[in-house]
Amino acid sequence: MMISTSAAPACGMSGAQKVAAQMAAVETLRRGFDRFTISGMGGQSNVQVINRAPTYAYTSGSATGFGNSVYGSATTTYGGGGPIVFGSNDANLLVVMYRKGDAGFSAAVDARSTLGADWEKKVKEGVNTCG
Template identity: 60%
Template sequence: MKVSALIPVVAIILSACASTSVTPVAKNKIIISTSAAPACGRSGAAKVASKMAAVETLRRGYQRYVIAGANVEKNVSVIHTGPTYANTYSNASFYGNSASMSSTTHFGGQRTIFAGSNDADLAVVMFNPEDAGFSDAIDAKSELGSEWETLVKDGIKTCS
């Protein structure tokens, strides 16, 4: 299979590979919990969680944030199923008193299944200009880039 043929398949797999929940723990503190598909990897889950920290900061009326704590886990399993069919091909040749025989069996129908998720949790503290620590915090709009308004509206759903 050509690499160019794989690009659309990978794009479809990664198109909606992450989900995030937000738990408020104080007026300016939240916990971001992100689960991402096995194809995203731990770094993909962490990337989504980090971007969602910026999104949630803006959604809640703050300008900057600090990640006060982080946890990333890989909860992915790989299961390889056994064959579901077998075909045997045999060949025999006889010449006088001697015989030559061979047999080949092909097994098929095996599958590799990736299950589970990569998870990231971030403790986020949000700031406005009048708050102590504002100057040391990350600017949410800068972190999201020029498309920040769309990302705040739609959220982050892919790890790519």
């Protein structure tokens, strides 16, 4: 089976791979198998950051007159804008599943152990976070 995941920019590639491995474990159990191996993998990151120009400017000033001269100052403050982060980190895994008695079973990864103590909840609800 092929597992494909996309994770938020904050997750990084390791987060996308973690989600893919947990999804492999979930799908292994959902399909009635107990263990799995990863026989191939791939991934890419298309995360980008752009900086937006300021969206507003506020100018204030003061002036003082003395005789025929005027002295003053002005200050402009720019705000808004800032960085925008977008895109995703993607991971793909080629998963082989095993039942007890299958050749390769003893060398495969236990799906329940991969998911941890709350494996039943993850099998029911799925995995959707890299944290």
